[in-house]
Amino acid sequence: MTTGRQQPLSEHPPTLLIVYLRPSHDEGVRYHVDETLTMAGIAYYIIAELEERVTLEGSAPFVLRHTEKRMVFALRAPLEPKAIDDMAQLVTTGLLLGFIVKGEIALGGEVGVINNLGG
DSSP states (O other): OOOSOOOOTTSOOSEEEEEEEOGGGHHHHHHHHHHHHHHTTOOEEEEEEEEEEEEOTTOTTSOOEEEEEEEEEEESSOBOHHHHHHHHHHHHTTSOSEEEEEEEEEEETTTEEEETTOO
16 A cells, blocks of 8 residues: 655655554554555655564563564655654554654644754
8 A cells, every 4th residue: 555656766755654563453554554644645655564573671670572563664745743643543542562753744834844864
């Protein structure tokens, strides 16, 4: 489920959205992320997926490991506050373990767009 045209690898997208999820939630996450980005009018494509066993942080002195999947979405436009709120809601409901936005973020109003990578 991707939209927009293909872009050459030499062309860098303005924003990367990295989502962390349980592998069993893959289909639901794809649906909800697609819905969130489509409603925001943001074209995207998936550039990477990785599944690995990770240690649960904050569980010291115990070592708890679980399987986690990471999906990286290249966005053709900055992520907007409404879309970020929608993604945060997916974390609240437990569908996502978390997410990171790297690159441009639209703040709206007079502020416009910031780039958390310093570019």
